[in-house]
Amino acid sequence: MAITTPSDIQAACIPPILEGRDCIGGARTGSGKTIAFAAPMLTKWSEDPYGVFGLILTPTRELALQIAEQFAALGSTMNLKTCVVVGGVDMIKQTLELQKKPHFVIATPGRLADHINSSGEEAISGLRRVKHLVFDEADRLLSSTFAPDLEVIMDVLPKPEQRQTLLFTATVTDAVRSLKDAPPKAGKLPVFIHEVANPDDVAIPSTLTQSYLLVPSYVKEAYLYSILTIEENAKKSAIVFVNRTYTAELLRRMLQKMEVRVTSLHSEMPQSERMNALGRFRAEAARVLIATDVASRGLDIPVVQMVVNFDIPADADDYVHRVGRTARAGRKGESISLVAERDVTRIENIEARVNQKMSKYEIVSDNKIIKEALTPVSVAKRESVMDMDSDNFGEKRKQQKARAAAVVNASVKKAKKMKKKKSMKSD
Template identity: 70%
Template structure:
């Protein structure tokens, strides 16, 4: 195996990585760093936790240090937490060289961000929605530094190229140098057709396909399903968390909607579960605090939308529960991949209601294995131990959400967008 210096990274960067006890490049770093340093565009496929941030950060920082002027690189990523995490890694690796990194995400002050961009930080890490807002409203003085970036990175590129994010991403691309004047680096855990189609647009591109093993469920993972009627799913969920097999385990509960995440968090809290949540309607500081509580063990259960399914540096998780099934089987793979990592054992339990049969079949076809029935929770136990008290907690949680006007801000923003479109 090569060393970082043999791959061509700057000496100061090699020393900085060594100071962080990072001595040997991972597979994706070894494969992608040399072609990026050689000036090629790159599509890098690798599973979560394989070191892909350093795979693009090391060559970018190496090239930046040769000419540290203006905004060298723009990194676009789909979630605020990922943006903050990437920025922290850039700052840590480049600490000895006083690397300036600006984070442009929703939930923070637009004016402060605008002033930061005007000062031409060396690297900008952004979510597409907030960066698009600046491009539309903050003026040329704010965004002109982006017109000369040398690197564009799309992290979790498959999600960035999805139909829901594509319009904001297109706005971001409008202010960047043309493709032949910059290097474009796409990193993803899932190389979709949209990502693969970009390969045909350039002759100067290096592609590293995602290894088959990267898109398989972990070998140490035990996959279960639990049949639960949709109108009492929360009672079954509570019984799973309160079962002897799961009571002391750290767990992530995945849901499809922010409203569901907030309702479950409040319900479980009323049932004395040490729970926190992570979803897009939480203020930014609350989201960071929630992750901090979960990492520190102050909360043993995290209720999350798919913002937590990829990329985030979350500690050892012993149990993943799919309260809602994802529409895309690949999202199931990413979710259950939060457990059974680094050779440890893990369990996933998927709650299957009457409307979920087709999705389960698609997931089983995708992963190549059948789920086993979860027998630690019985219908009788749910009726005897959980149904009444969970129903009471659910009603109270709904009243609390109404009192706190949960979701009101989202409705107001949606109305404003509709007004702008009509104008």
């Protein structure tokens, strides 16, 4: 794999993992965290190969597929069998793969919890003998979003003292850090922690240039088009991050109409389309990827030269993960944030988090926007909105929200009814 020297996180974490210690590893994106846990796990597995030896949990489908690729590359001479368990893929096929007891299972918590609840003992029995449990992007996995699914998963895994638990993340949150204070389990060595001494050093690579551009919110699309197409950037591979799936789809359609080689990645796309979009971008068939935060975590795409924050994230840590898609493994990269009227406080929070001030992006001028981009972009945007309306984009999500609201309302009504009955009985 052309890796001749271990990165800091690899040099620090591989020896204690081989010793059998639980481990918490914090290092910035692009520093080689996957190999830091994959290499020692494969070493221990090769001494006593059986399935299921390791379970790797990760928050997104794309990241799960990428980790599986790295395991396949590292274990290419070892007859290694892996199984990826993510949503959007045929569940019966996944059940059959789990029944074959693959050596390593890479999963998103939601889909794995579904299998535990519904696929039968034959499919999940291998999980009861897991020797290694990995939380990749641990800060995200330990948030309340994943708590119910993790509870289901933990119920079928061996107890903590009977397995090795490894947590890796680019942002070591208080929730992650608090785990190091737990007393060691009987017969286990203390948890090993590797975190860069100064948390600010973790956040942003020194090879990343950060800049901002103050723009009126109603012409952001015109500024984005100009940034992507000016001579200096016309050949650069870029990821444009947005906060909503609707915006991602709108920008994709709009830029496509303006003959930019573009694709998109968001949660309302079928899994096959998401994989195809990522494949096109990796292969440079598309120069621009419009994405929600589904692409902000862990994805390693060497070609990315520029990250544009079309929407500023509410959480400064999300900004850290987004811009971490470029300037990876010592390469240079650039991030540009489009700052509208209501985004100033968010930018100040981000600057405080990364301990750096952004410089003003001077290359795109207001005159150039007005003269060359405003009219054609407005036309393309209007046509795209009409196309999305005629395609009923977002209808599926609306229906899901309506069903979820109906379930909640029914539960509330039932609870009120029960309460009323109890009060009548007590009377």
